[in-house]
Amino acid sequence: MTHRNAYMTDELQAIYDQTVDFVANEVMPNGDDWEEAGKVPRSVLQHMGELGMLGLRVPEEHGGLGLGYLASAAFSEALGSSTYAGFDVTVLVHTDMAGPHLVNSGTQDQLDRYLPGVLAGRCVLSIGVSEPDAGSDVAGMRTRAVKDGDGWRINGSKTFITNAVYGDMTIVAARTDLENKYGISMFLVPAGTEGFTVANKLNKHGWRCSDTAELNLDDVWVSDAQLLGTPHRGFYETMKNFQNERMVLIGMGVGAAQAAIDITNAYTQNRQAFGATLFDLGAIRQRMAMNQAKVDAARASMYHAAWLGDQGIDNVKEMSGAKAWGCEVVNHVMYDCVQFHGGMGYMRETPVERMYRDARILPIGGGATEVMLEEVAKRSIVSP
Numbered sequence: 001m002t003h004r005n006a007y008m009t010d011e012l013q014a015i016y017d018q019t020v021d022f023v024a025n026e027v028m029p030n031g032d033d034w035e036e037a038g039k040v041p042r043s044v045l046q047h048m049g050e051l052g053m054l055g056l057r058v059p060e061e062h063g064g065l066g067l068g069y070l071a072s073a074a075f076s077e078a079l080g081s082s083t084y085a086g087f088d089v090t091v092l093v094h095t096d097m098a099g100p101h102l103v104n105s106g107t108q109d110q111l112d113r114y115l116p117g118v119l120a121g122r123c124v125l126s127i128g129v130s131e132p133d134a135g136s137d138v139a140g141m142r143t144r145a146v147k148d149g150d151g152w153r154i155n156g157s158k159t160f161i162t163n164a165v166y167g168d169m170t171i172v173a174a175r176t177d178l179e180n181k182y183g184i185s186m187f188l189v190p191a192g193t194e195g196f197t198v199a200n201k202l203n204k205h206g207w208r209c210s211d212t213a214e215l216n217l218d219d220v221w222v223s224d225a226q227l228l229g230t231p232h233r234g235f236y237e238t239m240k241n242f243q244n245e246r247m248v249l250i251g252m253g254v255g256a257a258q259a260a261i262d263i264t265n266a267y268t269q270n271r272q273a274f275g276a277t278l279f280d281l282g283a284i285r286q287r288m289a290m291n292q293a294k295v296d297a298a299r300a301s302m303y304h305a306a307w308l309g310d311q312g313i314d315n316v317k318e319m320s321g322a323k324a325w326g327c328e329v330v331n332h333v334m335y336d337c338v339q340f341h342g343g344m345g346y347m348r349e350t351p352v353e354r355m356y357r358d359a360r361i362l363p364i365g366g367g368a369t370e371v372m373l374e375e376v377a378k379r380s381i382v383s384p
Contacts, residue, residue: 007303011067012074019053019078023087031084034209035354038201039166040090042121049121054095057244058103062115069247069306072096076248077299080255083263083351085358086209088252093162093210094118096248097366098125100241101171101186105229110188114169126163128172128189128215129238131156141184143217145174151223152176154187157199158215160365165201165211167191172217177232184234188226195220206357242367243305243315246323249366250302253330253359257295260355261288264337271342284340291333298326320367320375327362328369334359 008016026044034040048054056071058064065071076096079088099118102110102125117123131141143156154174164170169190177183189196200214229237265288268278278284301322308315334356338345345352363369 005303007070007307012070015071016074016078019075020081023082027082027084027087039211040087040209045121049119054121055119057100062111063119069309072248073251073303073306076251077255080252081259083259083355084209085256086207089162089207090210092248094125097245098127098171104240105237123169124163124167126161126167126170128158128161128170130160132159141175143174145176151221154217154220156217161213161215162210164213164215165198173234182235183232185231186228186234187222188228189222193220206360243309243319245366246319247306249362250323250326253327253362254295254299256355257330257333260334260337260352261292263351264340268340287336291336294329298329317376317379320372324369324372330359330362
């Protein structure tokens, strides 16, 4: 579809269209098999790399397109049209949740060593921040790294880490300054490093074709060359990408909600009931129209917050609000789409059943709704 908003340039529309075509041809015919296998084939990510789809946010001097928030907004929304959110998040963790930390904080040597593989889909990234006792509260992290010779020794655990079962490198956050609750550093830890193991491949409610791990770090030693960014400043460096993480989750959700609306409108316009089609019933027709209005509004708020970010304007309030409200909207839409499919909506063979399950994580991941609302509230206090 052609976007009807003021922020969509020809270049962004081309990114959107290319991505929609890719998921229609490469993802949707195969997604059921990937859901069963619990992973996205590496060949698919490598194909995306060949097409230049993994480097939208990577500077041109490093082989990417050097684009900003709006490019990720268009890309994530287009991915959402796949109807397989597990695929979407596999890609977006690599490109927009983990990748930016390497791009923003990496030394020239680190960029030269790792970025070619990242862009080609040969080095799949994950971001290891969440822990059993520290999810949205990053400052509650317990994983520790202590200086050891010309490197660091890391001990701790991580959980809910997407791409870490089958991926190639995890960017691990660990506490390095015990006197400062924000004294966190980031480390590049390749898969297979001694002491760095997948303790458990997690069995999720949704996002079935994305791999998610619980990780153990048992006396993991990494060299100084694997320290990413400034020591003890990892918390602040992590915060630089928070708004982008929140945005792509909204984006994939909005794309999926639009796909669910389209699927449900088509179903209800063909399903005969009470001497007419379901869509002929005003209660259904108007509720779907309201769902469309809500998705349009969520999309618009996301693109506006993205535009603010691209202008260098603080967008925490706007993006947090868009994340909180937009992800709730997506879940309400999915509920109605299952409802209006009737019994078929409860069957695993129906796309909206999967999409309903996949959507539930959106108000939790990337900053829970309650945390997002606090971000908005803190910026809404009027000084006396």
